[in-house]
Amino acid sequence: AQKITQTQPGMFVQEKEAVTLDCTYDTSDPSYGLFWYKQPSSGEMIFLIYQGSYDQQNATEGRYSLNFQKARKSANLVISASQLGDSAMYFCAMTNTGFQKLVFGTGTRLLVSP
Amino acid sequence: DVKVTQSSRYLVKRTGEKVFLECVQDMDHENMFWYRQDPGLGLRLIYFSYDVKMKEKGDIPEGYSVSREKKERFSLILESASTNQTSMYLCASSLAGELFFGEGSRLTVL
Numbered sequence: 025a026q027k028i029t030q031t032q033p034g035m036f037v038q039e040k041e042a043v044t045l046d047c048t049y050d051t052s053d054p055s056y057g058l059f060w061y062k063q064p065s066s067g068e069m070i071f072l073i074y075q076g077s078y079d080q081q082n083a084t085e086g087r088y089s090l091n092f093q094k095a096r097k098s099a100n101l102v103i104s105a106s107q108l109g110d111s112a113m114y115f116c117a118m119t120n121t122g123f124q125k126l127v128f129g130t131g132t133r134l135l136v137s138p
Numbered sequence: 139d140v141k142v143t144q145s146s147r148y149l150v151k152r153t154g155e156k157v158f159l160e161c162v163q164d165m166d167h168e169n170m171f172w173y174r175q176d177p178g179l180g181l182r183l184i185y186f187s188y189d190v191k192m193k194e195k196g197d198i199p200e201g202y203s204v205s206r207e208k209k210e211r212f213s214l215i216l217e218s219a220s221t222n223q224t225s226m227y228l229c230a231s232s233l234a235g236e237l238f239f240g241e242g243s244r245l246t247v248l
Contacts, residue, residue: 033178059236069228069239115180117237124188125171125196126230126237130180 026051028116030129037106038137044091045101045132047116056120058099060090063113063131072114075099106136141165144229144240151247157216159243161229169232170212172196172204174225175242181228187212219247 027050037043049058060072075083075090083090091100099118103110116129145160163170169188173181173196183196185204193204201223205213212231216223224247230237 030180061237067226067242069230069237071236071238074236117181124169124194125183125186126232127183128173128181130178 026053026056026118026120026127028118028127028129030116030132032132033130034133034135036135036137037103039108040105042102042104043106043134045103045114045116045134047099047101047129049097049099049116049118051097051118051120053120056118058090058092059117059119059126060088060099060101061115061117061128062110063115064109065112069115073101103134108136108138110134111136142229142231142238142240144227144243146243147241149243149245151219151245153220153247155216155219155247157219157245157247159214159216159227159229159245161212161214161240162210163212163231163238164210165231165233165238166209167231167233167238168209170206171230171232171237172202172212172214173228173230174198175228176225184214184227219245221247223247 029048056077058075062070073085089102113131115131117126142163171186172184187206203215227243229240
């Protein structure tokens with residue numbers, strides 16, 4: 025069975041600083057995908073970034089990068105130069121071969137202060 | 139743009155009522171999902187469907203059923219709503235693993 029663990033229920037960061045949100049995963053599948061989603065207070069889920077288990081390089085999307093350490097089974101999200109609009113819930117998720125379903129972690133609430 | 143539409147943003151129902159939550163997607167995606175989201179528990183998968191008339195149980199299917207008569211529509215049914223089903227319900231469709239979510243339906247069962 026797949027499992028995602030997010031151990032930080034809440035994180036605080038000042039504007040313009042970088043922040044790392046932790047995510048560890050457990051799976052026996054050799055092929056899997058890792059995702060990060062953002063959920064602002066409005067409730068919609070916004071896809072941020074994807075990392076495939078066989079991707080050689082860490083994924084990056086603008087200010088978001090995924091620090092993928094396969095041996096440690098971790099897929100931390102790094103947000104550089106935080107902005108006030110980054111305040112939201114962040115969910116790490118994974119899918120298995122065939123991309124049939126996504127398993128989510130419990131989320132981390134990020135608060136960016138001026 | 140992919141659009142996933144959930145029929146109701148907010149619902150208030152009484153214990154024992156039958157509740158239908160409707161979800162429609164416009165991108166011809168094969169896979170559709172129903173999750174519930176609760177504070178501290180994240181998103182938990184209730185049911186998913188990978189084809190018309192096909193369904194698979196997720197992690198918490200008890201008390202729920204689903205219907206997928208057409209590719210674009212995936213309905214979640216609470217046969218007899220209970221107070222512990224008060225939650226935010228999120229529908230999603232997927233292409234190659236990436237999920238596209240609806241805006242959510244916040245259900246309160248009194």
